[in-house]
Amino acid sequence: MRRFVFLLIVGLGGAAILISLGIWQVQRLSWKESVIADINTRIAAEAVALPTDLDAQRDAYLPVEVTGVLGADYLRVLVSQKQIGAGYRIIRPMQRETGNIMIDIGFVSVADADGLRFEEGPPQRIVGNLQWPQETDGFTPEPDLNENIWFARDVDAMARALNTEPVLVVRREAAQLGGPVSPMPVDTRLIPNDHLQYAITWFSLSAIWLAMTAIFLRRRSGTNKS
Known part of the structure:
Protein backbone atom coordinates (compact mmCIF):
# COMPACT_ATOMS: atom_id res chain seq x y z
CA MET A 1 0.00 0.00 0.00
CA ASN A 40 2.76 46.53 -34.72
CA THR A 41 0.93 49.60 -33.46
CA ARG A 42 4.25 51.41 -33.04
CA ILE A 43 5.48 50.44 -36.51
CA ALA A 44 2.37 51.80 -38.22
CA ALA A 45 2.19 55.04 -36.21
CA GLU A 46 2.61 58.47 -37.75
CA ALA A 47 6.21 59.30 -38.51
CA VAL A 48 8.08 61.92 -36.48
CA ALA A 49 11.31 63.80 -37.02
CA LEU A 50 14.45 61.83 -36.26
CA PRO A 51 15.28 62.40 -32.57
CA THR A 52 18.67 63.89 -31.80
CA ASP A 53 19.21 61.67 -28.76
CA LEU A 54 18.61 58.10 -29.90
CA ASP A 55 18.39 55.00 -27.74
CA ALA A 56 18.39 51.54 -29.34
CA GLN A 57 15.97 50.12 -26.76
CA ARG A 58 13.61 53.06 -26.46
CA ASP A 59 13.50 54.02 -30.13
CA ALA A 60 13.41 50.58 -31.76
CA TYR A 61 10.72 50.50 -34.48
CA LEU A 62 10.06 54.25 -34.10
CA PRO A 63 8.55 55.64 -37.35
CA VAL A 64 10.61 58.59 -38.57
CA GLU A 65 10.72 60.95 -41.53
CA VAL A 66 14.16 61.92 -42.83
CA THR A 67 15.32 64.07 -45.72
CA GLY A 68 18.77 64.07 -47.27
CA VAL A 69 20.92 63.13 -50.23
CA LEU A 70 21.40 59.41 -50.79
CA GLY A 71 25.00 58.57 -51.60
CA ALA A 72 26.18 56.50 -54.53
CA ASP A 73 27.88 53.93 -52.27
CA TYR A 74 25.86 51.00 -50.99
CA LEU A 75 26.17 47.71 -49.14
CA ARG A 76 24.51 44.44 -50.08
CA VAL A 77 23.18 42.22 -47.26
CA LEU A 78 22.35 38.68 -48.35
CA VAL A 79 18.75 37.67 -47.52
CA SER A 80 15.99 35.49 -48.93
CA GLN A 81 12.40 36.32 -49.82
CA LYS A 82 9.57 33.80 -50.07
CA GLN A 83 8.53 33.05 -53.67
CA ILE A 84 11.48 35.10 -54.92
CA GLY A 85 14.56 33.44 -53.50
CA ALA A 86 17.93 34.90 -52.68
CA GLY A 87 18.63 38.58 -52.94
CA TYR A 88 20.07 41.53 -51.11
CA ARG A 89 18.97 44.29 -48.79
CA ILE A 90 20.49 47.48 -50.14
CA ILE A 91 21.91 49.87 -47.53
CA ARG A 92 22.77 53.39 -48.68
CA PRO A 93 24.21 56.36 -46.79
CA MET A 94 22.11 59.51 -46.48
CA GLN A 95 23.87 62.84 -46.14
CA ARG A 96 22.07 65.18 -43.76
CA GLU A 97 23.04 68.51 -42.26
CA THR A 98 22.70 67.06 -38.77
CA GLY A 99 24.73 63.92 -39.51
CA ASN A 100 24.90 61.07 -41.98
CA ILE A 101 22.72 58.00 -41.39
CA MET A 102 21.98 54.75 -43.24
CA ILE A 103 18.85 53.89 -45.21
CA ASP A 104 17.76 50.32 -45.87
CA ILE A 105 16.06 51.10 -49.18
CA GLY A 106 14.75 47.59 -49.81
CA PHE A 107 15.24 44.28 -51.57
CA VAL A 108 16.67 43.33 -54.94
CA SER A 109 16.98 39.82 -56.35
CA VAL A 110 20.41 38.35 -57.06
CA ALA A 111 19.78 38.49 -60.80
CA ASP A 112 18.78 42.16 -60.69
CA ALA A 113 21.65 43.06 -58.38
CA ASP A 114 24.22 42.55 -61.12
CA GLY A 115 25.34 45.88 -62.40
CA LEU A 116 23.27 47.82 -59.87
CA ARG A 117 24.44 51.46 -59.78
CA PHE A 118 23.32 54.53 -57.88
CA GLU A 119 24.07 58.23 -58.26
CA GLU A 120 23.67 61.11 -55.91
CA GLY A 121 20.61 63.15 -56.75
CA PRO A 122 18.40 65.77 -55.18
CA PRO A 123 17.38 65.43 -51.54
CA GLN A 124 14.93 62.60 -50.90
CA ARG A 125 12.19 62.42 -48.27
CA ILE A 126 11.93 58.93 -46.79
CA VAL A 127 9.54 57.58 -44.18
CA GLY A 128 10.68 54.46 -42.39
CA ASN A 129 11.32 52.81 -39.06
CA LEU A 130 14.40 52.89 -36.90
CA GLN A 131 15.90 49.48 -36.34
CA TRP A 132 18.94 47.99 -34.65
CA PRO A 133 18.57 44.37 -35.80
CA GLN A 134 20.27 41.63 -33.79
CA GLU A 135 21.31 39.46 -36.73
CA THR A 136 24.92 38.61 -35.90
CA ASP A 137 26.32 35.89 -33.68
CA GLY A 138 29.49 33.87 -33.35
CA PHE A 139 28.67 31.92 -36.51
CA THR A 140 28.05 34.93 -38.79
CA PRO A 141 30.72 35.07 -41.53
CA GLU A 142 32.75 38.20 -41.96
CA PRO A 143 31.54 40.38 -44.85
CA ASP A 144 33.12 39.80 -48.24
CA LEU A 145 34.29 43.34 -48.88
CA ASN A 146 35.71 42.52 -52.32
CA GLU A 147 32.31 41.32 -53.54
CA ASN A 148 30.38 43.77 -51.34
CA ILE A 149 28.38 40.99 -49.69
CA TRP A 150 27.36 41.17 -46.05
CA PHE A 151 25.70 38.27 -44.26
CA ALA A 152 23.83 40.24 -41.60
CA ARG A 153 22.92 43.82 -40.81
CA ASP A 154 25.56 44.82 -38.30
CA VAL A 155 24.67 48.47 -37.73
CA ASP A 156 27.96 49.50 -36.14
CA ALA A 157 30.13 47.76 -38.75
CA MET A 158 28.03 49.05 -41.66
CA ALA A 159 28.19 52.57 -40.27
CA ARG A 160 31.99 52.39 -40.21
CA ALA A 161 32.03 51.10 -43.78
CA LEU A 162 29.75 53.89 -45.04
CA ASN A 163 31.15 56.61 -42.76
CA THR A 164 27.83 57.35 -41.08
CA GLU A 165 26.39 57.37 -37.59
CA PRO A 166 25.19 53.95 -36.36
CA VAL A 167 21.60 54.77 -37.25
CA LEU A 168 19.53 52.65 -39.66
CA VAL A 169 16.16 53.67 -41.09
CA VAL A 170 14.29 50.90 -42.92
CA ARG A 171 12.31 52.44 -45.76
CA ARG A 172 8.54 52.26 -45.57
CA GLU A 173 7.59 55.04 -47.96
CA ALA A 174 9.58 56.99 -50.53
CA ALA A 175 9.56 58.02 -54.12
CA GLN A 176 11.10 55.62 -56.65
CA LEU A 177 14.78 55.48 -55.76
CA GLY A 178 15.97 54.08 -59.03
CA GLY A 179 16.75 50.52 -60.04
CA PRO A 180 14.77 47.34 -59.31
CA VAL A 181 14.74 47.82 -55.53
CA SER A 182 11.44 47.29 -53.71
CA PRO A 183 10.76 48.32 -50.10
CA MET A 184 11.18 45.65 -47.44
CA PRO A 185 9.55 47.37 -44.46
CA VAL A 186 9.94 46.47 -40.83
CA ASP A 187 7.42 43.92 -39.54
CA THR A 188 7.08 41.44 -36.70
CA ARG A 189 7.18 38.19 -38.69
CA LEU A 190 10.65 37.28 -37.46
CA ILE A 191 9.90 37.84 -33.77
Whole structure:
Protein backbone atom coordinates (compact mmCIF):
# COMPACT_ATOMS: atom_id res chain seq x y z
CA MET A 1 0.00 0.00 0.00
CA ARG A 2 2.81 2.44 0.86
CA ARG A 3 4.47 1.81 -2.51
CA PHE A 4 1.11 2.30 -4.23
CA VAL A 5 0.60 5.65 -2.46
CA PHE A 6 4.17 6.70 -3.24
CA LEU A 7 3.73 5.93 -6.95
CA LEU A 8 0.41 7.78 -6.96
CA ILE A 9 2.04 10.85 -5.41
CA VAL A 10 4.90 10.73 -7.92
CA GLY A 11 2.46 10.37 -10.80
CA LEU A 12 0.16 13.19 -9.73
CA GLY A 13 3.09 15.40 -8.69
CA GLY A 14 4.85 14.96 -12.03
CA ALA A 15 1.64 15.67 -13.92
CA ALA A 16 1.05 18.78 -11.80
CA ILE A 17 4.52 20.08 -12.65
CA LEU A 18 4.01 19.47 -16.37
CA ILE A 19 0.57 21.13 -16.30
CA SER A 20 1.99 24.14 -14.46
CA LEU A 21 4.66 24.48 -17.15
CA GLY A 22 1.95 24.38 -19.81
CA ILE A 23 -0.05 27.07 -18.00
CA TRP A 24 3.09 29.19 -17.72
CA GLN A 25 3.62 28.91 -21.48
CA VAL A 26 0.00 29.98 -22.08
CA GLN A 27 0.65 33.04 -19.91
CA ARG A 28 3.86 33.72 -21.85
CA LEU A 29 1.90 33.39 -25.09
CA SER A 30 -0.55 36.06 -23.95
CA TRP A 31 2.35 38.32 -22.94
CA LYS A 32 4.20 37.81 -26.25
CA GLU A 33 1.05 38.48 -28.30
CA SER A 34 0.55 41.71 -26.37
CA VAL A 35 4.17 42.74 -27.03
CA ILE A 36 3.85 42.00 -30.75
CA ALA A 37 0.56 43.92 -30.93
CA ASP A 38 2.23 46.93 -29.29
CA ILE A 39 5.14 46.73 -31.75
CA ASN A 40 2.76 46.53 -34.72
CA THR A 41 0.93 49.60 -33.46
CA ARG A 42 4.25 51.41 -33.04
CA ILE A 43 5.48 50.44 -36.51
CA ALA A 44 2.37 51.80 -38.22
CA ALA A 45 2.19 55.04 -36.21
CA GLU A 46 2.61 58.47 -37.75
CA ALA A 47 6.21 59.30 -38.51
CA VAL A 48 8.08 61.92 -36.48
CA ALA A 49 11.31 63.80 -37.02
CA LEU A 50 14.45 61.83 -36.26
CA PRO A 51 15.28 62.40 -32.57
CA THR A 52 18.67 63.89 -31.80
CA ASP A 53 19.21 61.67 -28.76
CA LEU A 54 18.61 58.10 -29.90
CA ASP A 55 18.39 55.00 -27.74
CA ALA A 56 18.39 51.54 -29.34
CA GLN A 57 15.97 50.12 -26.76
CA ARG A 58 13.61 53.06 -26.46
CA ASP A 59 13.50 54.02 -30.13
CA ALA A 60 13.41 50.58 -31.76
CA TYR A 61 10.72 50.50 -34.48
CA LEU A 62 10.06 54.25 -34.10
CA PRO A 63 8.55 55.64 -37.35
CA VAL A 64 10.61 58.59 -38.57
CA GLU A 65 10.72 60.95 -41.53
CA VAL A 66 14.16 61.92 -42.83
CA THR A 67 15.32 64.07 -45.72
CA GLY A 68 18.77 64.07 -47.27
CA VAL A 69 20.92 63.13 -50.23
CA LEU A 70 21.40 59.41 -50.79
CA GLY A 71 25.00 58.57 -51.60
CA ALA A 72 26.18 56.50 -54.53
CA ASP A 73 27.88 53.93 -52.27
CA TYR A 74 25.86 51.00 -50.99
CA LEU A 75 26.17 47.71 -49.14
CA ARG A 76 24.51 44.44 -50.08
CA VAL A 77 23.18 42.22 -47.26
CA LEU A 78 22.35 38.68 -48.35
CA VAL A 79 18.75 37.67 -47.52
CA SER A 80 15.99 35.49 -48.93
CA GLN A 81 12.40 36.32 -49.82
CA LYS A 82 9.57 33.80 -50.07
CA GLN A 83 8.53 33.05 -53.67
CA ILE A 84 11.48 35.10 -54.92
CA GLY A 85 14.56 33.44 -53.50
CA ALA A 86 17.93 34.90 -52.68
CA GLY A 87 18.63 38.58 -52.94
CA TYR A 88 20.07 41.53 -51.11
CA ARG A 89 18.97 44.29 -48.79
CA ILE A 90 20.49 47.48 -50.14
CA ILE A 91 21.91 49.87 -47.53
CA ARG A 92 22.77 53.39 -48.68
CA PRO A 93 24.21 56.36 -46.79
CA MET A 94 22.11 59.51 -46.48
CA GLN A 95 23.87 62.84 -46.14
CA ARG A 96 22.07 65.18 -43.76
CA GLU A 97 23.04 68.51 -42.26
CA THR A 98 22.70 67.06 -38.77
CA GLY A 99 24.73 63.92 -39.51
CA ASN A 100 24.90 61.07 -41.98
CA ILE A 101 22.72 58.00 -41.39
CA MET A 102 21.98 54.75 -43.24
CA ILE A 103 18.85 53.89 -45.21
CA ASP A 104 17.76 50.32 -45.87
CA ILE A 105 16.06 51.10 -49.18
CA GLY A 106 14.75 47.59 -49.81
CA PHE A 107 15.24 44.28 -51.57
CA VAL A 108 16.67 43.33 -54.94
CA SER A 109 16.98 39.82 -56.35
CA VAL A 110 20.41 38.35 -57.06
CA ALA A 111 19.78 38.49 -60.80
CA ASP A 112 18.78 42.16 -60.69
CA ALA A 113 21.65 43.06 -58.38
CA ASP A 114 24.22 42.55 -61.12
CA GLY A 115 25.34 45.88 -62.40
CA LEU A 116 23.27 47.82 -59.87
CA ARG A 117 24.44 51.46 -59.78
CA PHE A 118 23.32 54.53 -57.88
CA GLU A 119 24.07 58.23 -58.26
CA GLU A 120 23.67 61.11 -55.91
CA GLY A 121 20.61 63.15 -56.75
CA PRO A 122 18.40 65.77 -55.18
CA PRO A 123 17.38 65.43 -51.54
CA GLN A 124 14.93 62.60 -50.90
CA ARG A 125 12.19 62.42 -48.27
CA ILE A 126 11.93 58.93 -46.79
CA VAL A 127 9.54 57.58 -44.18
CA GLY A 128 10.68 54.46 -42.39
CA ASN A 129 11.32 52.81 -39.06
CA LEU A 130 14.40 52.89 -36.90
CA GLN A 131 15.90 49.48 -36.34
CA TRP A 132 18.94 47.99 -34.65
CA PRO A 133 18.57 44.37 -35.80
CA GLN A 134 20.27 41.63 -33.79
CA GLU A 135 21.31 39.46 -36.73
CA THR A 136 24.92 38.61 -35.90
CA ASP A 137 26.32 35.89 -33.68
CA GLY A 138 29.49 33.87 -33.35
CA PHE A 139 28.67 31.92 -36.51
CA THR A 140 28.05 34.93 -38.79
CA PRO A 141 30.72 35.07 -41.53
CA GLU A 142 32.75 38.20 -41.96
CA PRO A 143 31.54 40.38 -44.85
CA ASP A 144 33.12 39.80 -48.24
CA LEU A 145 34.29 43.34 -48.88
CA ASN A 146 35.71 42.52 -52.32
CA GLU A 147 32.31 41.32 -53.54
CA ASN A 148 30.38 43.77 -51.34
CA ILE A 149 28.38 40.99 -49.69
CA TRP A 150 27.36 41.17 -46.05
CA PHE A 151 25.70 38.27 -44.26
CA ALA A 152 23.83 40.24 -41.60
CA ARG A 153 22.92 43.82 -40.81
CA ASP A 154 25.56 44.82 -38.30
CA VAL A 155 24.67 48.47 -37.73
CA ASP A 156 27.96 49.50 -36.14
CA ALA A 157 30.13 47.76 -38.75
CA MET A 158 28.03 49.05 -41.66
CA ALA A 159 28.19 52.57 -40.27
CA ARG A 160 31.99 52.39 -40.21
CA ALA A 161 32.03 51.10 -43.78
CA LEU A 162 29.75 53.89 -45.04
CA ASN A 163 31.15 56.61 -42.76
CA THR A 164 27.83 57.35 -41.08
CA GLU A 165 26.39 57.37 -37.59
CA PRO A 166 25.19 53.95 -36.36
CA VAL A 167 21.60 54.77 -37.25
CA LEU A 168 19.53 52.65 -39.66
CA VAL A 169 16.16 53.67 -41.09
CA VAL A 170 14.29 50.90 -42.92
CA ARG A 171 12.31 52.44 -45.76
CA ARG A 172 8.54 52.26 -45.57
CA GLU A 173 7.59 55.04 -47.96
CA ALA A 174 9.58 56.99 -50.53
CA ALA A 175 9.56 58.02 -54.12
CA GLN A 176 11.10 55.62 -56.65
CA LEU A 177 14.78 55.48 -55.76
CA GLY A 178 15.97 54.08 -59.03
CA GLY A 179 16.75 50.52 -60.04
CA PRO A 180 14.77 47.34 -59.31
CA VAL A 181 14.74 47.82 -55.53
CA SER A 182 11.44 47.29 -53.71
CA PRO A 183 10.76 48.32 -50.10
CA MET A 184 11.18 45.65 -47.44
CA PRO A 185 9.55 47.37 -44.46
CA VAL A 186 9.94 46.47 -40.83
CA ASP A 187 7.42 43.92 -39.54
CA THR A 188 7.08 41.44 -36.70
CA ARG A 189 7.18 38.19 -38.69
CA LEU A 190 10.65 37.28 -37.46
CA ILE A 191 9.90 37.84 -33.77
CA PRO A 192 9.83 34.30 -32.31
CA ASN A 193 6.57 33.26 -30.68
CA ASP A 194 6.66 29.50 -30.03
CA HIS A 195 4.84 29.53 -26.70
CA LEU A 196 1.71 27.82 -28.07
CA GLN A 197 3.79 24.90 -29.33
CA TYR A 198 5.58 24.73 -25.98
CA ALA A 199 2.27 24.75 -24.11
CA ILE A 200 0.88 21.94 -26.27
CA THR A 201 4.06 19.95 -25.64
CA TRP A 202 3.85 20.31 -21.86
CA PHE A 203 0.12 19.49 -21.75
CA SER A 204 0.69 16.47 -24.00
CA LEU A 205 3.50 15.25 -21.77
CA SER A 206 1.26 15.66 -18.71
CA ALA A 207 -1.46 13.59 -20.38
CA ILE A 208 1.06 10.87 -21.29
CA TRP A 209 2.48 10.96 -17.74
CA LEU A 210 -0.99 10.52 -16.23
CA ALA A 211 -1.85 7.71 -18.66
CA MET A 212 1.39 5.87 -17.92
CA THR A 213 0.86 6.37 -14.17
CA ALA A 214 -2.67 4.94 -14.40
CA ILE A 215 -1.47 1.94 -16.39
CA PHE A 216 1.40 1.29 -14.00
CA LEU A 217 -0.82 1.58 -10.92
CA ARG A 218 -3.40 -0.72 -12.47
CA ARG A 219 -0.74 -3.31 -13.14
CA ARG A 220 0.60 -2.96 -9.60
CA SER A 221 -2.90 -3.30 -8.24
CA GLY A 222 -3.48 -6.44 -10.29
CA THR A 223 -0.16 -7.88 -9.16
CA ASN A 224 -1.00 -7.29 -5.51
CA LYS A 225 -4.41 -8.98 -5.87
CA SER A 226 -2.89 -12.01 -7.44
